[in-house]
Amino acid sequence: MDADVKKDEKVHGSYRPSIQRLTHIADLLCIVLLVIGGRAVALGGELDILLSTLGVVAALVGRYLIQRERTELAVPLLLGVMMVLVSVSMVVNQGLFSGALLSYPCLLIAAGMLASRRVFLGLLVSMLGMVALITWISLNGMHTYVAVPHGPGRMLVVSSLLVLGAVAIWLLANDLHHARENLDHEIFQLENSQASLNYLAQHDPLTDLPNRSLIEERVGNAINRARQSGKMVALLFLDLDHFKIINDSLGHIAGDQLLREIASRLKKVVRGGDSVSRQGGDEFLIVLAEVDSVDAMTAVLLRIQTLVAQPLTLQDMELVVSLSIGISVYPQDGDDFGTLLKKADTAMYQAKSAGRNAYRLFSDEMSADTYARLGMEQDLRQALVRNEFELHYQPIVDMRDGRVVAVEALLRWRHPERGMVGPDAFIQVAEQSGLIVEMGIWVLQQACQQMVIWQGEGLPEVLISVNLSAVQMHRGDLEQSVRDALQRTGLKASLLELELTESMLLHDSEASILLLQRLKQLGVKLAIDDFGTGYSNLSYLQRFQVDRLKIDRSFVQSIISNEQNRAIVTAIIQMAHSLELETTAEGIEDEATRQLLAALGCDCGQGYLFSRPVSASKFMAQVR
Numbered sequence: 001m002d003a004d005v006k007k008d009e010k011v012h013g014s015y016r017p018s019i020q021r022l023t024h025i026a027d028l029l030c031i032v033l034l035v036i037g038g039r040a041v042a043l044g045g046e047l048d049i050l051l052s053t054l055g056v057v058a059a060l061v062g063r064y065l066i067q068r069e070r071t072e073l074a075v076p077l078l079l080g081v082m083m084v085l086v087s088v089s090m091v092v093n094q095g096l097f098s099g100a101l102l103s104y105p106c107l108l109i110a111a112g113m114l115a116s117r118r119v120f121l122g123l124l125v126s127m128l129g130m131v132a133l134i135t136w137i138s139l140n141g142m143h144t145y146v147a148v149p150h151g152p153g154r155m156l157v158v159s160s161l162l163v164l165g166a167v168a169i170w171l172l173a174n175d176l177h178h179a180r181e182n183l184d185h186e187i188f189q190l191e192n193s194q195a196s197l198n199y200l201a202q203h204d205p206l207t208d209l210p211n212r213s214l215i216e217e218r219v220g221n222a223i224n225r226a227r228q229s230g231k232m233v234a235l236l237f238l239d240l241d242h243f244k245i246i247n248d249s250l251g252h253i254a255g256d257q258l259l260r261e262i263a264s265r266l267k268k269v270v271r272g273g274d275s276v277s278r279q280g281g282d283e284f285l286i287v288l289a290e291v292d293s294v295d296a297m298t299a300v301l302l303r304i305q306t307l308v309a310q311p312l313t314l315q316d317m318e319l320v321v322s323l324s325i326g327i328s329v330y331p332q333d334g335d336d337f338g339t340l341l342k343k344a345d346t347a348m349y350q351a352k353s354a355g356r357n358a359y360r361l362f363s364d365e366m367s368a369d370t371y372a373r374l375g376m377e378q379d380l381r382q383a384l385v386r387n388e389f390e391l392h393y394q395p396i397v398d399m400r401d402g403r404v405v406a407v408e409a410l411l412r413w414r415h416p417e418r419g420m421v422g423p424d425a426f427i428q429v430a431e432q433s434g435l436i437v438e439m440g441i442w443v444l445q446q447a448c449q450q451m452v453i454w455q456g457e458g459l460p461e462v463l464i465s466v467n468l469s470a471v472q473m474h475r476g477d478l479e480q481s482v483r484d485a486l487q488r489t490g491l492k493a494s495l496l497e498l499e500l501t502e503s504m505l506l507h508d509s510e511a512s513i514l515l516l517q518r519l520k521q522l523g524v525k526l527a528i529d530d531f532g533t534g535y536s537n538l539s540y541l542q543r544f545q546v547d548r549l550k551i552d553r554s555f556v557q558s559i560i561s562n563e564q565n566r567a568i569v570t571a572i573i574q575m576a577h578s579l580e581l582e583t584t585a586e587g588i589e590d591e592a593t594r595q596l597l598a599a600l601g602c603d604c605g606q607g608y609l610f611s612r613p614v615s616a617s618k619f620m621a622q623v624r
């Protein structure tokens with residue numbers, strides 16, 4: 001198929017004939033008219049010479065218009081002129097005996113494929129009118145139509161018309177067939193991407209267990225059934241003891257292997273109606289539906305602990321691992337997933353504090369844990385006043401040439417006693433207390449300021465990327481904070497990128513949609529952070545006018561060893577590109593991963609391979 005046809009199909013999404021194809025048809029028409037005209041010259045038919053000449057002129061004008069891409073004029077003109085010429089020839093010559101009558105169905109087929117419905121109906125009505133007119137002329141004796149005996153001349157005219165019609169229809173039908181095949185292929189690819197994303201939206205790629213969104217649904221269903229049966233539902237929050245040590249000492253691959261092994265053991269423990277899911281990191285959830293008694297629940301807990309305690313081999317080392325488990329129960333601890341999860345989490349912390357390898361049922365006294373959080377909140381407030389926060393910066397590079405194209409600002413707390421504290425240790429408390437709003441304003445201001453300083457020192461224009469918390473979107477005036485940061489520092493809005501997480505977009509209330517639209521109007525860019533871990537959905541990417549997807553490092557880091565993750569990353573990159581979004585792979589730690597991602601067409605990369613997050617001065621020194 002020629003390039004023009006392909007291009008037109010892509011632009012319009014459905015078949016539209018190419019300029020080249022229409023030019024071919026106009027050329028063919030000229031040739032046929034010249035043949036008919038030539039025959040008329042030979043036989044001395046003056047009217048046929050005139051009609052053929054007019055036809056050739058119309059075909060040339062039509063061809064000229066087609067070349068200038070004025071097909072909306074050219075097509076009706078050609079169809080109309082041909083209709084008139086054929087009709088005049090029929091009225092004057094053999095009426096309904098004329099071979100020219102063959103042109104009518106050909107013209108109708110061409111009009112049906114190429115012209116608007118109005119032109120098609122106009123032609124049909126005119127043709128019916130002509131048939132009626134010829135009949136009327138004959139009945140009134142104004143002209144006697146006689147069929148001319150068959151001969152080579154008549155055969156030439158009829159055959160030329162048949163060939164013209166057949167070739168034009170064959171070419172158009174062929175194009176249509178190719179366009180249909182292309183469309184089917186694109187739909188197939190899109191459906192495949194959507195199917196992968198739908199699966200991804202409900203499953204944890206590492207363990208293949210249901211993820212949090214699916215388990216939330218199952219807890220809701222179990223509670224509804226328990227309401228009717230009068231039974232209990234238990235939510236178990238399980239956390240692997242000392243996982244970080246295993247992960248850090250044996251490496252991520254061994255860590256992943258351990259998580260998969262634990263997932264498979266947990267699946268063996270539960271009954272058909274129960275569910276196991278991975279909450280993230282080394283945390284799992286188990287829902288025990290239709291529990292009759294606390295004793296029945298305790299029996300399951302003992303089975304879990306026994307099975308998990310079976311030795312396992314990781315990198316030729318035999319290990320024994322254990323779990324800390326927190327339990328909350330419907331109906332006494334709550335009647336919705338959120339409340340049960342929070343209480344099971346609190347109970348799990350108690351099990352950890354009790355020395356690990358233990359389980360605890362939630363009790364109200366456990367809320368004492370909340371005091372610890374309050375202490376942290378107090379410390380965070382002071383940290384803001386004492387200016388103990390600072391930003392570290394991690395470069396994001398172009399995968400094709402390694403150029404730094406953006407930099408992510410990451411918050412750190414220079415604690416007077418504990419030294420440098422990472423955000424994982426305090427962001428949650430900052431969010432729960434609402435302090436994140438004030439901290440977020442500081443981060444925005446500081447990041448924009450730093451970028452302006454770097455530009456003054458000669459850093460080329462690169463994006464500065466800032467993480468946002470859901471709390472900042474719902475409390476506080478995020479739009480004003482962004483506006484203030486840009487105005488006070490003088491940073492160009494197009495150089496600021498805001499990183500949102502999928503869960504922030506999930507509850508796409510009218511207010512969030514409007515807020516993101518206003519942020520886009522300011523000129524800032526939007527990226528979805530940790531993409532793939534949440535509720536991956538095509539529709540919100542389009543609705544929120546996102547510019548970039550940052551593929552979560554859990555997929556990236558195992559992309560070489562894990563075929564399923566490779567397929568997911570491939571699907572994300574293809575889908576992002578079909579929506580004209582850029583992709584950044586997070587957590588690239590080795591050259592082989594970088595090369596594979598570059599080969600898959602990933603636009604940008606971030607990770608320890610290029611640089612860890614570093615202070616502002618170190619970042620500038622690295623870039624120089």
Ligand SMILES: Nc1nc2c(ncn2[C@@H]2O[C@H](COP(=O)(O)O[C@H]3[C@@H](O)[C@H](n4cnc5c(=O)[nH]c(N)nc54)O[C@@H]3COP(=O)(O)O)[C@@H](O)[C@H]2O)c(=O)[nH]1
Pocket residue numbers: 394408409410411422423424427443467468469529530550553586587588589606607608609613
């Ligand atoms: N609301 C806000 N959240 C913030 C802010 N600053 C940080 N954060 C969030 O805290 C999470 C942890 O961040 P951090 O400890 O800074 O970790 C970042 C990188 O160090 C880490 N990373 C980067 N490359 C690699 C790698 O190759 N391997 C590896 N194991 N880790 C790597 O990833 C973190 C950056 O992740 P992301 O934000 O998803 O791009 C984190 O969720 C932050 O978002 C803040 O100001 N506000």
